Structure formats: structure tokens, C-alpha cells
Amino acid sequence: MKTLLLAVFAALLMTSLASAQPITVQDVLQSQRALIEKSSRRTIGPAIDALVQSGLPQMQNVLEQWQAKNMWQRASDGHFYAATKNADGTYALLDLQDNTLVGNFASSDLKQLKPNSGVRAMIATALVQFQLSDPDVTKRSSALDSISRDPEVALLAPLRASIASETEPDILSRKTRLERLMTMAYDTDVPARVAAINAMAGDLGVDFRATLNPILSTKRIVTKAGTPPIANIAQELQIGSDALTRSDAYGLLVAAGDAPVEITHDARDAALENNVEGGRIAGISVGQLSTEAMRDKAYDGLVSAGKAPPRVTPSDIDASLAEYRFFEVFDEPSAAVTDAAQAALAKSETRVAISQAADLGLDALSLASIYFLAAIGLAITFGVMGVINMAHGEFIMMGAYTGYVVQLFITNHTASIIIAVPLAFVVTFAAGVALERLVVRWLFHRPLETLLATFGVSIALQQLAKNVFGTQARPLTAPAWLDGAWMINDVVSISYIRIAIFILALLFLGLFLFIMKRTRLGLETRAVTQNPKMAASMGINPDRVNMLTFGLGSGIAGIAGVAIGLFAKVTSEMGSDYIVQSFMTVVVGGVGNIWGTLAGAAMIGGFQKSVEWLNPSNTLAAQTYMILFIIIFIQFRPRGIIALKGRAAGD
Template sequence: MRFLILTLLLLVGSPLSAQSFDTLLETHQDQIAQPSRQTIGPVLEELGASGPEAAPFLEAWADRRLGQVDGRFVYIEGDGLTDVLTGEAVPGEARALRPNSGVRGLIAATLVQFQLSDPDRGRRADALASIARQADASHLEILRAAAPDPDPTLAAQRDRLLRLLTIRFDTDSAARIAAIESFDGDSGADLQGVLNPILATTRVAARVLPSGNIAAELEPGSDITPEEAYALLVSEGLARARLSDADQKAALGQHIIDGMVGGIAAARLTDPALRDEAYSALVAQGLVPAAATSEEVEATLAAHSFADVYAEPDSAVTNAAQAALDGMEMREMVVQGADLALDALSLASIYFLAAIGLAITFGVMRVINMAHGEFIMMGAYTGYVTQTMIADRTLSLVVALPAAFAITFLAGVVLYRLVIRHLVRRPLETLLATFGVSIALQQIAKNIFGTQARPLTAPSWLDGSITFAEGISISTIRVAIFVLALLFLALFLFIMKRTRLGLQVRAVTQDPGMASSMGINPDRIAMMTFGLGSGIAGIAGVAIGLFAKVTSELGSDYIVQSFMTVVVGGVGNIWGTLAGATLIGGLQKGIEVLNPANTLAAQTYMILFIIIFIQFRPRGIMPQKGRAAEA
């Protein structure tokens, strides 16, 4: 079918074009039969300019379907032979022409001009890809002369490629600058690959710098070392080579006679100036080759100028290219900053979610619960068990969240009734007791689930990421955790400000004795508060388990950050907890960027910063005020 289409194109062509093709085959018969990569280029250019009749010939040649019979070129089609010029069947056996890979590459480049107008979309796409891989100046005019592509995607690709080739090969500086400016906001690697060579420089040295597009004048000693500057002079034949100190000392040592070298006592050769003088004397006697002295080096450097000169002669073009690359760098910095901010916000939401339960137990009750991390772990394992029972990931997640809250709520109530209530106002004993409970819960989890990490798979609608701009994205599951953290913040504020339980909690926190005299049972309120904080930790465990490994040590990975979040933010203040989580999340991500290869060092630096911060703000960012602060 392609052959028929190209034949039709031939029929509508001019007789002059057909005659030219016929003449070319006769003229270059030997070169076509035995092509060489070094000499076939001009022949291919003439064939390409002869018209569409050359297209099937070049295709057959590149595909090794071209042969010769008695000096006639024929197409090899299965067992048959067809004359290239007449289309008639040719009897006999053909000698196949098999160009090497280098020649085939040149043929493919010549074919591009015909393939750009091919009815087959795939061939047009291949033609654009071929130009992009090995573009030269001739392709610029080919693209400009080609008919518009009916496919919008290929049309956009061709337009982009045309502008890139305009930057590289157009002789009109205004057109090149316009092409560069047309990529405003683009940071593609192909564009960078075109712009960077424009800014390539060559370092030159001369008594008077040549006129041209100078990137920067260099001052020896500041922009370039004196050694590098003098080596440049030597390489360009503008100065004599200077011996190294070691070679100079060796040459002087070989010519010591009666303790003298070049009329200077050997004992005095510790002075570099005297060494140069002695060496100059040896040069005058013809005993050593001439070399530059220190004074000569300094004088030569002072007499010459040094500069980096652009290979591109037009300063307007280099200015446009530099502005475009500067814009790319600025956009990349903005993208990196936004990406870092999103990562920090995501990490802060995780810390806040892990710490909000602790803010209730530690902040309101003043109970140091070292088992808080294990409640997070219990919530994660609850999510895993739920998924083993319910195959639907969305439904299992819906069931796991309230189940995790209920289980950890009950576990918190049990812990309070058995341990915490007996250690009220005894923080050290509470810390040791809950630490022992933490170890026991970890061991129980190992006995039940083993030491291997268990999978907690997120639903399919939480897969992927949300893209805000070019290069700025955040995983959907982290967005979900951020939303969950905000929901819990709103829920906590609602409970504490709008419910009877919240009113009773605030009363017991500020003045337990007065609250008891008003008919409030402080022990019951403390138990409910502890259970609420533990339940929220369980829900946090489900959320964290969706992207972290569910193991018995899961909670211990977050307990330290949770305590730091509560202490830094301000004990007993939910807004302080939010501020603390934001500070610690941002600080950790910032340190990781500065020291990405050592996460342990990053955590160490963060802890040191927190220690220093507490020295200046011992009550945190947002401390409680009034009676709550004195409780």
C-alpha cells in the first residue's frame, strides 16, 4: 500500500524530477552499489532532492531489498524482481545490496523528509523520533517545508522539535531568540540539552582579548589560580614552561662544583630568588634548558589577559539562553521547596495524629504513658486482622477504624484501672510501670503475629498521587492522613468545647477537688480521658500502618516524636500539639535535605535542637494559662 501511495505521488510529480532521479541512478551507480559512509552523503542529498520517487528506492535500500541485475537496480520482493525505474518484472538472479549500519543511518535520515508526509501515523512518528535522535541543519528546512500533520499530538511534537532545531541551526538570531522565549515555563531535558551548548565557553589568554562574546574576564589569583593561568599561556605558546621546584632543585644539585652552583653558594639556595638566579646562570652556560623564572612568570601574567569566551558569537542569543536556564533553575528551586513543604506537612500530620492521643493523656492527666506507642501498634495490627477477614479493602478500612478505636479504648481503660489509677501524681513510677507494659505488649504481639512485617494494604482509591504542578506531587494516602488529622483536631475541639464530657475533663484538669464537690467523679473522668486518648492512638495506628511496616516495634518508632510534639507544642494545649508537630516535621525534613545520607544524624540534630529550644521555651510554643497551667 505504501508503495502504491508513493507511486501516486510520483505520477503527480514533474517529469523533470523523474528524469533527475533516472540520471542520478546512472551517475552514482557504483557508489550506490558499494557505498561508504564517508562518501555517500552528497549522493543521498541529491537523491532526497530529486522528488518522491526516491522514497521507495531509499526504503528498499535501507531494508536491504535493493539489488542489481546486469547494472539495473531492482526491488527484491520475495522470489520476484521489479525494475526500479519501469516497474517491470526482471528475470534472473539479483545481487543484493547490503549497506552497513552507518550507511543505513544516513539513508534513514534522508528518508525523513518523505516519511513526514506519509499517511501512516506510525511512520510519521518514527520520522520525528529519528530527527530528534540525529538532527542536523538540513532537517530544519525539511520540517518547515513539510505539510501540517493532521494528528494533534504529532503536530505538537513537530512544533516543539522545529523550535528546538531553530535554536540550534537557524542563522537568524532573532528567530533563535524567539524560539528560546517560546519555551517560557518549560524545563524539559531536551530544551536544556539545546541551551547548554550555546553557553559553552573556551578559556583564552592574550595580550589583548579578541573581540567577541566574552562570558567573563578572569583575574589570576581570584577567578583563576596563577598556576592555571600560566599553564594556559604555556599551552598556547605564549610563555616558556616553568620548572617545578623539585625539578629545579634536582637540576641545581647535579651542577654543584666546589660548593657553588652558577656562582652562588649551594648553602644559600634555600632562597627561591637565588635558586632562580643560579638556574639562569646555568642556562647561560648551556648546562640546562631554559625555563621561566618567578619574576618572568609574574611579568608574563601581568602582561596578559584571560577570559572565558562563548562559542556562540551573538551575545543576544547567549543572554536569552542564560535567562531561560536561570528560569529553569528558579522553577526547580520552587518545585523542590514546594515538594519539601508538602513532605514536611505530611510528616507533621503523621506526628500530630500519633501525638493527639498522647496530648490527652499526658497533657490533660499529666500521665507519662510509655505504652502509648503500643496502642498505635495495636491499632495497626487490628487493621491487618480486619483485612484478613474482609477482602474488600475499602470495607475493611471502614470496619478497621472503629474496631481499632474500640480495642485500644478498652485496652486503655484496663491499663488505667489496673496500673495508672494507683500511681496518680507519681510520675516516675508511672513512667516505669508503663514502660514495662510497653515491653510486655511488644512481646505479646511477637508471640501472636511473629517478627515479620505484616501487610496493611490501602484501597485502590488511595493509590497514586495528587499532582499540583509540574514536579509537585504528594501521595494520595498522605493526603488522606492529613485530612484525618484535621478531622481529629475538629473532633477533639468539639468534645472538649461542646460536650458534657469535655466540660467535666476541663473541670477535673483545673481543680479536681472543686469538680468532685460539684458531683463529678474525677476517677471516672480520668479513666474516660485515658481511654479516649488510647482509642485515638489506635486509629492513628491504622492510618500509619497503611504506609509503614506493621511490626511489634511500630509504636516505638513514633513514641519519641510524639512526646517531643506534645512537650514542644505546650503540654495540655491541642493547638500547641499541632504547632509542635508542624515544627518537628518541618525541622526533620529540613535536616534530612541538608544531610540526606545519614538519617540517624538527622534525628540526633533534631533532638539537640529540641533540647536547646526547651531551654528558652520550657513550657512550649503555646503553654496553658490560668489554673490549668498550675494544675
């Protein structure tokens, strides 16, 4: 007997010691072996949950190996391992507990687990909980991306737990934001949800507004008059208002089973057709059913015979509607949450509207900079000299093609642009001087002949560009540091290229003012513009001044072409896209005044962007309205925004 008691005690002791041993990775895997072997998306969930809930730190590696299709099962005992392929074709099995080598085995002794895409997606979701605190910043970032794409209430707790130990500022900011968004959507604690909403009130992020929208989603319900609904009421709907028509209200009663279905004419006629017996319906000959009244009578006969539901009269509808009240209620049961969400969304929408206005202003400023760059050269040739140069757009095109040719030989885009800008000025300056010497100088004070002659030159230059470069658009690549955009917030942004063009426009404004106000050429140009004969009597050569002035305007157009070519297509017709706007800019601003050109560019750019904002799907309408606006504007202010004063204004 004593021996038996000792044996029992020993068995119990061994069992106790065995149960005290820690659970291993293999223990958990074997407990879920059947589900893992099957690897079906419909049944694998409990197995993945068991691995995650085991609390073993090695489970992150297990899930990663499984997801990467690198988990193998040994045929002899069904145990799971990671594996690497040897040079001789065998596989080295690695223990998933401590990554030690178990041994080398032939592929015939092993079975590779190949989870399908659905199972891998579920594994990826489970991995997020481990990756949120992974030492690798990339994995933590990927985990946040995964949660953002597919948020789940189960991920809220591990996300919160990972915030305290986060050391990377950007990742911490993302975690904090995501935790607040998930708290709004999934937390059961109402004060916590309200606090999260209030903390982000006025936020411009699309994700914030997208999180609030489900909270503020509503549905319509019907209650008996005098019985308020037990729900979070958004508003009571009045029958006959835009929010609830009489027909919609009765439809709600029908859907709730509180009123019979209204019999339409189509439903009535269908019932009549289904009850034709011997050429008669309810005792009425089919031939007599040519009027609505007779059809109603026949249908009423079917109702009396119990073959059709009764018709609902307008008075019946009114009586039914009078017995009920109609409400729009929130799907969210907590009024505190919906009140906070409404206030936060209203604040956000106000900030969005302000930001959209600022974004529109930046777009208008950017477009005005482009128009100013395109028109500043024309402000010299047309505004100062009075020459209508229809080939001005082709000088812009020549500058853009100059930049393209430079990039063919200089692959560094920054260096190529630095070289292309002065080279474009030289090329188009020479072309402008040639045009002035060969054509324009012989047609001074003959505007119609000048217009026709330069228009012919414009066509010739376009055809020459087609012969040399072809008809397809050519790339003019901006330097890498001009890629992307300056994101002021989630609504307002402007590309770095547009910023560069704006700065370039300011530089040219300063350069032009310096030339005209501080240099001998500028002094002589102003003298010739105001009184050519008096300037000639003072020793100034008007012919030479006109040549240099025309060349300067053409050279500036070439530089504008390089800038415009960085974001617009470089083709032989690109100049025609800007010639009309350039002339309008100069005319509206005030002929012969650089400040007027700047004001004209701002007005035209702002007006065009405003019209595009009101009608974003039709840019042609914006162009049309802009031309009409300019025609009307010139009727009231024919000399432009800033008109010349003095003797030059009367010439």
C-alpha cells in the same frame, strides 16, 4: 537513411517514456543494494538517507520492516520484500510498493536482512521523520521521545512541518516545546533563536535549562594587551581574582605558546638526574647538591650548556603577564543569543528557587501532618490526662498491622482501607481500655512508675508482634488512586498519599474539636481535667471518663498507624520511630491543647525539613539538631507554644 532516422527517433522516444515513469520503492532499494546487503553501521548512512530523501510514502513501511528484521532478499534477482511465514514453512513475499502478494518461496531461495543494533538505531532515527505525522498517536509520541533522547539538526525541519497538522493537544504541546528547544540549539537564524529563548524564559523544565547551558558555555582566551578579542566576550578576567589566579593565568600563556614552561623543582631535579656525568653535573659534584641554591646553580650550568630550558623567574612571569589580557568568551558567537539566554536562565533560576521553597513547605506540611496524626492520640492521654504512655507508639504499630491483616482477606485495596480504619480504631481502643484498666489506673499521679510500666508494656507488645508477624517488614498497599504524585510543576510535587494523610489529619482535628466541644464525653473530660473532685461532686465518674479518654487516644493512634503504614515500613519497631516525635510535638505545642499540638507538629516538621534541606545527605543530623532546638525552646517557653490558662495550668 530515412529508416535509420526513424529508428533513432523511436529509441529516443522510448528512453523519454521510460524516464518519465515514476520511481518505485524497488528502484531506490536496488540503487543502494550493495550498502543494504553489507548493513554496516559505518557505511549504511547514505543508503538510509537515500530512502528517506526519495520522498516515497512507502519508505516508512520499508524502514519499519527493515528495523524489525522482516525484510528479505530474493536470491534470483536480489529484490527486497517483506515476508510472512506460511504453515508449510515457506514464506509469502509481499511487495514493498503496495503490499501485494508476490508469491511463496522456500527459505533457501531467500536471505533475511538482520541489521545489528547500531543500524537499527540509525533506522529508528530516520523513521522519526515519518512517524511525526503518523496517524497513530502512539507512533507520534514515540517519535518525540526519540528526538528528545537524540536530537539532530536534520530533524528540526520535519518537526516544524508536522506541527501545523497536529490535532492531539498533548502531542501538539510536546511538539511545540521540542521545536523551541531545538530552535535554540540548532537554528542558524539568530532572531528565531532569540524569540524561542524569550518565549520560554522562566520555564522550570530541566530540558530548558539543559538547552541553555551549552549556549552559555565559555572558554578562556589570551590576547595581546590593547588588542580586544574578536569573540563574544563574557567577561575580562583580572589576574589575582578568584576567577583567575596568577598561576592559572601563566598556564594559559604557556598553553597558547606565548610563554615558556615554568620549571618546577621536580622538573629541575629530573633534569639534574638525567645529566649526571662522572659523579658531576655541570662541573658540580653530586655531593654538593644538598641545598636548593646549589641545585639551582647546577641547573643554570645545564642551561648554559644548552642541555635544559632556562628557568622562569617570578619577574619573568610578571613581565609576560603584563603583556597580555585574559578573557572568558562564549562558545556561542552571537551576543544577542547569549544575552537572551542569560536573562532567561536568571528568570528560570529565580522561579526554581521560589518553587524549591514551596516544595520544602509542602514537605514540611506533609511531615507535620504525619507527626500530628501520630501525636493527636498522645495529646489526649498525655496532654489531657497527664499519663506518660510509652506504649503509644505500639498502638500505632497495632493499627498498621490491623490494616495488613485486613488486606490478607480483602484484596481490593480501597475496600480494605475503608474497613481497616474503623477496625484499627476498635482494636486499639480496646487495647487502650485494657491498658488503662490493668495498669494505668493504679498509677495515677505517679509519673515515674507509669512511665516504667508502660515502657514494659511497649517492649512486650513489640515482642508479641515479632512472634506473630516476624521481623521482616510487611506490606500495607495503598489503593491505586493514591499512586503517583500531584505534579504542580517540574520542581514542586507531593504524593497523593501525603495529601490523603494531610486531609485525614484535618478530619481528625475537626473530629477531636467536635468531641471535646460538642459532646458529653468532651464536656466531662474537660471537667475532670480541670478539677476532678469538683467534677465528681457534680455526678461525673472520673474513673469512667479516664478510661474512655485513654481508649479514645489509643484508638486514634491506631487509625494513625493505618495511614502511616501506607508509606512507611510496617514492622514491630515502627512505633518507636514516632514515639519521640509525638512526645516532642505535644510538649512543644503545649500540654493539653489540641491547637498547641497542631502548632508543635508544624514547628517540628518545618524545622526538620529545613535542616534536611541544608544537609540532605545526613538525616541523623536533622534529628539531632531538632532535639537540641526543642531543648533550647523549652528553656525559654516551658509551657509550650500555646499554654493552658486557668486552674488546669497550675496542676
